[in-house]
Amino acid sequence: MSHALLLDTTLCTGCGACTAACKEQNALPLEIEGRNTAYTWCTVEKRGSTFVRRMCMHCESPTCQSVCPVGAMKKSPEGPVLYDPKKCIGCRYCIQACPFDVPKYQWDRNVPVVAKCVMCQPRLAKGEATACASVCPTGAIRFGDREDLVREAKERIAATPGRYVDHIYGLHEAGGTSVLMLSSVPFGQLGLRTNLPDEPLGKLTWRVLSRVPDIVLMGGTLLYGIYWITKRREHVRRIEGGEGHES
């Protein structure tokens, strides 16, 4: 069972209960910063007349997991993408590469780590919903199994024609995410990227990286071959032309 969230922006009133509950659940500093930081893992942004929640999308094939040189990011089978601060060396490739601009850094600290939403993993382990979903007063945040939520999202779109744009954000974006979004306005107007490929971004680099053994074997053979042939040629040239002749 893979946990997921369905965010229906048409139901969100921007009350901010999710942000407050998130801070309490994750023992984060309580001041509200208005944007996501290492100390604020989810916020509600107003875009036009729509409130849109910004949080980790918990990708099915996370870009952060693909780029991390020490494997500090990991998608768990239960849904959340988790971060191991004990492994992190602070290269910040995850921050650079995340297509949803999610991981944040503790820029103010001398021994900094990355921080982001963990989908309330301790609550999931106890069989509870995420803190944000459990406090949302309007039902804008639904917690459940990803397949069930995809079905529900499709039903909502079909049930009230014209209420939603006919797209579930996160169904396919960058290989799909565990956070799904519905909206009445095009997602680009909500500050979300709409130029993402449907395949996981990690495939773009793996296509090249998986060739490394081939490059080493073929390159090594080629280089040694060239060495062998040109050495022989130089040897012959020396014998024929006598030593020390530089052209």
Next chain:
Amino acid sequence: MTTMELPRPRTVRLGIWPGIFALIFAAFLYATFMRFTKGLGATTNLSDAFPWGIWIGFDILCGVGLAAGAFTLMATVHLFHIEKFKPIVRPTLLTGYLGYLLVCVGLMYDLGQPWRIWHALIYWNEHSVMFEVAWCVMLYTTVLTLEFSHIVFERLNWKWALNIMHALNTPLVILGVLLSTLHQSSLGTMYLIVPEKLHALWYTPALPLLFYISAIGAGLGMVILESHLSGRALGHELEMNLLEPLGRVMIVVLAIFGVLRLDLLWHAGALPLAFQPVYEGRMFLAEFVIGVLAPILLLSWPRVRRSPVGLVIGATCAVLGFMLYRLNVSITGIERASGTHYVPSWMEMTVSVGLMAIGVAVFGLAVRYLPIFPASKHGSHARGA
């Protein structure tokens, strides 16, 4: 093997350079102290929106690329047996070795927790380009250390060590070329994963190839520049009979790079973007004119290529254009998607400049105390223009 002897000690006119160096070094020490006591936020203009600045774009991307002359010349002389270039192998090796050492030091400033750099040894993620780059740079720096140790052993006159190094030479050079090929291109591969962020003038699936080719061009440019600078410092002249052919090779490498670059943009339909009156268009044109068109035009002109000044100017253009290309990929091309405008802080710049100054100073010391340059200077056929 022992045609190399120490150059005679010379009095070198240094002028105001020691004073400037002392100033840079003092600022560098201050910036270093601040960086490691106050953290990245207090010393850099980096942010969550713009997490990689000039310590990645300049110190790492440019540093590694400019050190590419070492593997190129090692291959030319020791694998392809074009032995006439032998006299400039050692200064190039020295430049490359110092380059990689400085890249490693620069990385210490950029990493949030540099004392954990060894984590890459035990926590593996073979899907990460950064993981591959880390291993290649680590191994290649080891290869360079071994290749460079040859020169030190020669100075110490340790015959037994020289014999070991002689036996290891060919495998080491092949390993060095393979590792360089991998990580020079992989620095481009790092940006393949941000198709939604990197501007269309720079994003292409062929980034690894472009990074590889441009590094070879820039590495050769650096060979010419460093021969010029050390020649001035040590009072001998440019070995034009060796450097002029390098200038010709540079034309070919830059031409391949330039044609491939335009061809890829053409196929991606991104070429018109170059002529739009926006920031990215101007930066692309600057990069392409300075780094590709200008050096090709200058060096194709035999009179220019055969004069030391002309050759140095052509090589300078190629090196500056190469730096612009790397900075455009890592900074200019990312800015629009990040929604911010990044300008490095003075402390970021001080660290980058300070590391370069340290590199130049160590180079100057090394050529004085190690057998880097051949001692006897045949007055070279350079002067006549």
